Amino acid sequence: MGIGSAKYRLLSNNLKEALKSLSLEVPVYEVTEVDDLMQYEIAGIPALAVNGQVLFQQIVPSAEDIAIVLKVLLESGGKVKKQ
Numbered sequence: 422m423g424i425g426s427a428k429y430r431l432l433s434n435n436l437k438e439a440l441k442s443l444s445l446e447v448p449v450y451e452v453t454e455v456d457d458l459m460q461y462e463i464a465g466i467p468a469l470a471v472n473g474q475v476l477f478q479q480i481v482p483s484a485e486d487i488a489i490v491l492k493v494l495l496e497s498g499g500k501v502k503k504q
Contacts, residue, residue: 422469432482435482442485469482
């Protein structure tokens, strides 16, 4: 989630890299409209949510950090699934 800033673009790139490293092909939806952003309970942007659960906000985690969190979600029976 974000409005196109450099941090938002970096987060998007890191997410794509993390998904690639885990061989995950899942749909990624970008939330960029202010009205849509207001529906999430976030303190600031950029933010990353998986299935509506906000995982990161106001920071840009590395691709490695995102991959670790996604892997934990997968291993714990989270809703992120390989296609």
